[in-house]
Amino acid sequence: MNAVASDPRIVNAGPRPVRISSPPERLEATVPLLESVGDAVGDVPAILALALKIGRTAPRTGEGDTAHLWELLASVTAVDVAAGRVLEPHLDAISILAQAEFNPRAGAGPHALEQARDTEDQTWGVFAAEASGLRLEAAQDGAGGYVLNGSKPWCSLAAQLDRAIVTAHLASGGSGDPGGGARAAFAVRLHDPGVSCETPQWSSRGLREIPSGTVRFEGVCAVPVGGTGWYLERPGFAWGGMGVAACWLGGAIAVARDFRSALATAAKGGREPDQISLAHLGETDRTITSLIGCLARAATRIDAGDLSGPEAWSEALRVRGAVAAGVERIQAMVVQDLGPGPLAFNETYGKRMADLSLYIRQHHAMRDDAQLGALTLKGDSSW
Template sequence: MKPEARAVRISSTPQRLGAMAPLLGAVDHAAGDVPALLELARDVGRTAPRSGEGGTARLWELLASVTAVDVAAGRVFEPHLDAVAILAQAGFQAGEEVPATGGAAVEPADGAWGVFAAEGPGLRLDATADGTGKYVLNGSKPWCSLAARLDGAVLTAHLADGGRAAFAVDLHAPGVSCETPQWTSRGLREIPSGTVHFDGVSAVPVGGAGWYFQRPGFAWGGMGVAACWFGGAVAVARDFSAALAAAADKGREPDQIALAHLGETDRIITSLAGYLARTAERIDAGELSGSGAWSEALRVRGTVAAAVERVQTVVAQNLGPGPLAFNEAYGKRMADLSLYIRQHHAMRDDAQLGALTLKGDRSW
């Protein structure tokens, strides 16, 4: 029997967590069906809490819980919720349409949105002012997940003065073409990321030059991704515990190594939950709205990514090749999560944090 989808706790009461049960059941039912997951994300986006508004921990619990059900579902929900939050931070009101950009107007609460801010060698997207308050996009943007299935995107583009800014764009507008990516990955197979080309596409500015990267929400959004990774790690830990319990029911009690690794896994998960809870409180208290926000994001992301990899390692070592070869849900989760956490740039992000630490951005 398939186990019941369960919420992931960071700081909420059991009663509040229990309220997520219908959503998590719907996510479980929709897993693998991207249009259905996007529809659920749109529904959730209308009422989901936003970072910095008193509900940061609840938002992260939502993201972690969805990802614990299905990592790819978390990969659908997170960018949509981030895009809706970005538009709100820029002053677009709830229910307000982003002005038409060559196609139909897109309302953040109703459309399916993505966030495309990655850069790639040999690819460049330029934004040129058209004299009417809007901009025209020309060029290409890499790593645009699910672009062909989305209605709109918040993306970054290069300005004539050398800076970068964010723009809202209608992905159905004339001049937008989405490549079919050669996605050979075994992880996140239903979430292909490819290149999108823009040829004279009108776009609406979202904040001014540099705003996208300078706002505290940039750091908060990065920590929201880490909450998804955390949810994936919780799911792997639950797989491990369930496997040991099932083996014990059949007379094969776990040895000390298995118990030690389960204990280590428990320490890791419990420590991460506490760290995320404290960080969410600091965000809502206004303590991470300035220059230290990105340093804390780097700490959170690096700590969670390393913990995820450790949990995956100890669980895989203990359970061996069997579930990877024959348990579809477990194998998919491990593959999805391994690819998802590669959004963290490992030692390069640590080097960035080290540079900030050397300048005095630390608490010790």
């Protein structure tokens, strides 16, 4: 890399894990994997291959080792935000399939669900977004199964994945449908001839290797995953939302490490940080420490069964809101302190900032706080 391509104040050391609560020696064992992630930056097929490898041994949410799952997500995202954005839905899909139980009212039969759970050599996405003017419907096919017709927005990497869990509206009269229009989750094969993936015009600098376009389904066979409403009502929906927050935090920790590296390098060169820089670094430390504690407590509560009911979503809104606010604050402080230089000339730092700024927009900001406020008004709080 030439002298102009990298801001010399930011010295990127080797990848380091993000610790939530695991023993340091356990995290040290993940360093070779993180080095592989670093080697694969920008290479989506290579990142997907790593996601497959990680998915074979990674813990599943709620099965006693949730904190380590979130450490893996945060650590990979700290190496490269886009890699974390690829890994998270793959691991989430594995957890969703593990959580699902065969529902005889949902059709397709238990063997179909067992076949869908074969994730050994299959890369997965989770497509649950909705958009005005686009609708995906599931209808019974007359043989006990379902077919999907319609369009689904915001389907990241659909053309490069093997399978996905998608949410669809049940056509009126579907088995288990309380009256038409309710949603359910389905497992689908993305290489089915009835699937067509749009390649979107992706003008954003952030997450450029992960464009999220619309996928169209025409008579695509689908396996029900849980029953009507199960996908959104299960506590695992909230747990998965906190897993995304762990990714956001991993990205912010990488930005904070860049900041500390820049200040330390400048100090070695005779330019000591001023009080404002030290205050920003202190606030960054305080924020990250608090957010790690927040995730550690949530993971412990999940594994203890304390977040297995309706209260799970309130906790998810708290965690996601706290992490999103902390991430944005850290980014703002670091940009103010380091100025335009690294944004203009340090590829790793610039990519990280752009990727993270787009990824954090999965948080719905004040709308999520309004949801939490409504739940708090009903008494769903600890205070």
